[in-house]
Amino acid sequence: MTPAEETYYLPADRLADLTDAWPGGLRVMAEHAPETLPFAIRDCFDQSLRRSQRLLIETGGEVTLLTVGRAALHQKATPEARFVAGFLGGPVKAALADVSVLRALLVITSGQARLGRLSLIDSEGKTRVRAVLRRLEPTCGTPVVLITPQALRGYDRAYDELVSLIRGAGGVPLDGGNLYRMIDPQCLDYIAKPVIEVGRQETAFDVASDLIGAYIGVARANERGIIDDQDTEFLHDYRIALRKVRSVLSLFRDVFAPEQTAELKARFSALMEPTGALRDLDVYLLEQEDFYGLVPASLHDGLDRMFTHIRGERENAQARLANHLATGRYDKEITALDKLFTRRRKLTAGLNASRASYDFARELIWKRYRKICRIASAITDTTPDAEVHDLRIQCKKLRYLMEFFGPAFPKKDFEMILKPLKKLQDSLGLFNDYGIQQANLRAFIDRLDGEPRKLEIAQSVGALIAVLHQRQIAERAKITAAFAGFDSVRTQRTFRALFHDGEEF
Amino acid sequence: MQIIACYSNKGGVGKTATAVNLAYAIAASGKRTLLCDLDPQGASGFYFRVSPSKKLTESRFFEDVERFTKAIRGSDYDNLDILPANMSFRDFDVFLSRMKNGQSRLKKALRAVKGDYDVILLDCPPNISMLSESVFRTADAVVVPVIPTTLSQRTFDQLVAFFRDQELPAKRIHAFFSMVQGAKSLHGETLAQMREDHPKRFLAAHIPFASEIERMGVMRAPVLASAPNSAAGKAYMALFAELAVRIGMDR
Numbered sequence: 115m116t117p118a119e120e121t122y123y124l125p126a127d128r129l130a131d132l133t134d135a136w137p138g139g140l141r142v143m144a145e146h147a148p149e150t151l152p153f154a155i156r157d158c159f160d161q162s163l164r165r166s167q168r169l170l171i172e173t174g175g176e177v178t179l180l181t182v183g184r185a186a187l188h189q190k191a192t193p194e195a196r197f198v199a200g201f202l203g204g205p206v207k208a209a210l211a212d213v214s215v216l217r218a219l220l221v222i223t224s225g226q227a228r229l230g231r232l233s234l235i236d237s238e239g240k241t242r243v244r245a246v247l248r249r250l251e252p253t254c255g256t257p258v259v260l261i262t263p264q265a266l267r268g269y270d271r272a273y274d275e276l277v278s279l280i281r282g283a284g285g286v287p288l289d290g291g292n293l294y295r296m297i298d299p300q301c302l303d304y305i306a307k308p309v310i311e312v313g314r315q316e317t318a319f320d321v322a323s324d325l326i327g328a329y330i331g332v333a334r335a336n337e338r339g340i341i342d343d344q345d346t347e348f349l350h351d352y353r354i355a356l357r358k359v360r361s362v363l364s365l366f367r368d369v370f371a372p373e374q375t376a377e378l379k380a381r382f383s384a385l386m387e388p389t390g391a392l393r394d395l396d397v398y399l400l401e402q403e404d405f406y407g408l409v410p411a412s413l414h415d416g417l418d419r420m421f422t423h424i425r426g427e428r429e430n431a432q433a434r435l436a437n438h439l440a441t442g443r444y445d446k447e448i449t450a451l452d453k454l455f456t457r458r459r460k461l462t463a464g465l466n467a468s469r470a471s472y473d474f475a476r477e478l479i480w481k482r483y484r485k486i487c488r489i490a491s492a493i494t495d496t497t498p499d500a501e502v503h504d505l506r507i508q509c510k511k512l513r514y515l516m517e518f519f520g521p522a523f524p525k526k527d528f529e530m531i532l533k534p535l536k537k538l539q540d541s542l543g544l545f546n547d548y549g550i551q552q553a554n555l556r557a558f559i560d561r562l563d564g565e566p567r568k569l570e571i572a573q574s575v576g577a578l579i580a581v582l583h584q585r586q587i588a589e590r591a592k593i594t595a596a597f598a599g600f601d602s603v604r605t606q607r608t609f610r611a612l613f614h615d616g617e618e619f
Numbered sequence: 620m621q622i623i624a625c626y627s628n629k630g631g632v633g634k635t636a637t638a639v640n641l642a643y644a645i646a647a648s649g650k651r652t653l654l655c656d657l658d659p660q661g662a663s664g665f666y667f668r669v670s671p672s673k674k675l676t677e678s679r680f681f682e683d684v685e686r687f688t689k690a691i692r693g694s695d696y697d698n699l700d701i702l703p704a705n706m707s708f709r710d711f712d713v714f715l716s717r718m719k720n721g722q723s724r725l726k727k728a729l730r731a732v733k734g735d736y737d738v739i740l741l742d743c744p745p746n747i748s749m750l751s752e753s754v755f756r757t758a759d760a761v762v763v764p765v766i767p768t769t770l771s772q773r774t775f776d777q778l779v780a781f782f783r784d785q786e787l788p789a790k791r792i793h794a795f796f797s798m799v800q801g802a803k804s805l806h807g808e809t810l811a812q813m814r815e816d817h818p819k820r821f822l823a824a825h826i827p828f829a830s831e832i833e834r835m836g837v838m839r840a841p842v843l844a845s846a847p848n849s850a851a852g853k854a855y856m857a858l859f860a861e862l863a864v865r866i867g868m869d870r
Contacts, residue, residue: 239839240668241695266693267700 119262121169121180122285123293126249126257131283137234137275140242146230146249153227153250154193155294158217159339159348160304167289170219173227173248179206182289186262216400218345223297225252232261234272242272255297261285304335306351312522314472319463321471322366325518327455329355334448341436346396353393356386361514365478371462381451392435394554395428409577416574419567420558475519480613482512490597495590499549502593506542513539523612531608534600541589541596548586552579620736621868622718624758626743629774630660632764633797636832636842638742639666641762643841644859645868646699650737653691655702663742664703667694668839671703696844715757738868755787760866764797764826767809779817789820793862796825822865824857
């Protein structure tokens with residue numbers, strides 16, 4: 115059998131190790147094209163392509179997708195396309211169908227590439243195996259060579275010789291390391307949800323500080339992408355990171371001194387405050403297509419006008435936020451907060467600071483769980499929206515607590531109780547979204563003074579509000595069922611065993 | 620899948636050179652091609668620098684599908700594989716029928732190793748008595764190089780007679796003039812005479828007597844790879860183009 119195509123990478127200066135060798139008595143010959151072509155390696159900010167063992171590379175007018183264990187795919191490049199959706203139809207686009215529609219493909223590195231070929235030749239002058247060479251000379255960073263051996267039928271041994279030669283020269287298979295880091299050791303390995311080690315005996319103070327420090331890092335990693343407006347996920351992740359910091363401050367009661375906790379809460383709120391307007395507008399625009407599906411075609415003109423307005427508003431909001439994030443004042447504040455949680459000398463311990471994280475977590479989670487059960491069991495079709503809203507907030511807090519302390523508990527049990535919790539949260543989330551959308555749309559109409567086509571827009575928006583209202587009512591009916599799923603005997607037992615062993619419910 | 624046999628009942632007429640260059644041209648046109656080296660004297664494998672496979676000289680070879688697929692070697696050129704065997708012809712009819720039959724173990728085995736070919740080109744040995752008539756029956760085309768001399772004229776007539784006696788369709792014969800020397804008046808006369816005798820059997824393209832073809836043994840590469848713009852290279856391309864149209868390979 116012909117082995118599956120696999121690509122290896124190695125520092126370009128190690129290529130000589132390959133060409134000087136005589137593997138199995140075969141002569142190694144490398145040829146390079148006389149001309150160079152511009153190249154760019156592209157990936158999402160979260161490096162979802164690299165993490166899924168793929169490499170997307172544009173060379174000249176062509177884009178190539180290398181996937182571990184599969185043959186390379188090629189198609190015409192569209193360097194101006196920022197999202198996969200903007201690619202021309204072709205095999206590469208089809209193979210990238212799983213990439214998030216929200217994430218832009220950023221240029222990880224770019225420069226000049228030289229294509230070439232490496233052949234292993236026997237004493238008869240017959241090629242027994244060859245490899246495609248892509249020598250990448252980044253504008254800044256370490257030059258590397260990508261080698262993709264190509265087996266010739268009937269010469270499996272020569273193929274194996276070549277592979278061991280490549281590995282011997284320091285070649286790493288695409289899935290065996292981080293090519294981006296080889297090119298640029300500073301290349302950020304962004305993870306939106308970092309896993310923070312939580313030792314059971316670690317103090318609550320240390321766990322809280324670790325979590326906050328890590329999430330400040332996540333927020334900071336997204337600043338550049340927000341300023342450059344690369345995609346909407348940067349702001350989304352930034353806000354979630356800050357929200358998590360705030361929930362650590364409020365959920366880890368008395369871990370820091372009360373005055374300092376209050377002060378920190380206020381400072382993180384202030385960081386979050388300027389980001390709300392842009393996120394709301396982003397959400398509108400992301401839902402644009404869905405909105406068109408909700409109202410009859412006769413009302414689409416009104417929606418067109420509405421979205422034109424919203425795009426204008428978004429542009430202003432983006433510019434405002436970008437300016438804000440680029441100010442020295444912002445930088446000074448977030449740097450100070452970062453330093454506070456990295457150095458920790460100026461953090462003042464609260465009453466719970468030295469408690470063991472495991473006991474502390476069990477107490478917090480158990481309390482939150484009891485509270486949720488209390489609220490949820492009282493919810494009927496006539497319960498005021500405010501109470502449903504409260505249930506959503508409590509669930510979110512429980513979820514964050516479980517996420518923060520997850521590493522200290524058995525994974526399997528955690529997953530078992532997380533599943534119905536997620537379902538309940540989904541239902542609560544939709545209910546809440548429909549409510550917020552209605553309120554926002556009403557507020558939008560109020561802002562339209564002076565717009566000559568206000569009536570036309572208002573008609574469309576009115577229809578939209580009516581549909582959203584119906585959906586909200588329908589979702590409300592599902593919440594009770596979702597809670598029943600969460601409130602199963604098995605989940606109850608697991609919660610009790612994990613967080614309240616031996617005590618009465 | 621099409622099977623093309625390169626055949627001549629007379630030696631030294633440039634048959635192997637034709638098989639090698641045709642195989643190269645067919646593969647270069649994008650068709651997945653397997654060249655089977657069946658002629659121990661011609662050794663088309665030699666021109667592709669592929670060593671003959673010793674294992675395949677054993678008689679019950681075609682029963683052993685796995686050994687057959689293992690013996691295939693990738694050439695240095697895209698889409699072109701070589702079976703460098705010195706085969707016995709006992710099982711040759713079995714081989715051909717299996718190549719044609721999509722359900723046979725051989726075809727399935729080839730498919731499994733992604734060796735399902737569009738065109739199989741046979742470089743046949745020059746002895747008609749040894750070669751089973753099933754080659755003529757199964758092949759879609761029998762390509763016959765003919766040197767325009769009186770002797771070649773007689774052997775070609777014999778081949779046509781053989782086809783007639785065996786009730787084989789003569790239209791499968793695609794003859795062309797090989798090693799043509801323009802300066803020789805005898806060549807010119809024979810050429811005209813034979814075209815007249817067999818108006819539908821001869822292709823318009825012919826291959827000149829050329830040093831590039833002689834030098835194939837030194838270069839160990841098809842003329843189309845080493846000297847594509849030479850007169851011989853262009854002639855092989857013209858031969859391929861005309862044959863492709865005649866046997867519907869271009870469809």
